[in-house]
Amino acid sequence: MNTELRLTVPVARVLAALVADPAGDHYGMELMQSSGLPSGTLYPILARLTGAGWLDKRWEDIDPSTAGRPARAYYRLTPVALPVARQRLAELHEQTRPGPAHAAGKEATA
Structure with a gap:
């Protein structure tokens, strides 16, 4: 697993959604x-996390014609x-999070 993954705000939002229910299988x-991200941002992040060894990905075992929808890819940390x-x-x-310097500045202007 690559632990040096760059933690951008969108990546952090995806990780936070996954960490909130670590035992669950999550689909796109x-x-x-839950992350508030559009598909064009989410799926490249999921691909990066999977490639870096952070996520397991598995495909749902369904018959798409019976289910009336395509099979889903499920992700889990x-x-x-x-x-x-x-x-x-x-x-x-x-x-x-705001630190003491930030808080002190707020008091000075209040």
């Missing part, structure tokens, strides 16, 4: 809704990636 439309994803998201949260 669900991840688009790998057991190795889950703690790394949680740690990276926690670090990002810590880096982006």
Whole structure:
């Protein structure tokens, strides 16, 4: 697994959606809704995460003509990636929250 994956805001949104239900199988439309990302942003991220070893991908075993829709690809964080994803998201949260200097500046202008 490549742990040096660049954690952009869209990647963090996808990881946060996956970490929220780590045992669940997630498909594209669900991840688009939970991350707020369009398909043109989501699917390249899913491909990068899968290629880097962060996600397992499996295809739904259905007959599309019987189901009336195409088979879905399901994604799940790998057991190795889950703690790394949680740690990276926690670090990002810590880096982006307002610090004491920001709070002091607010008090000075209030």
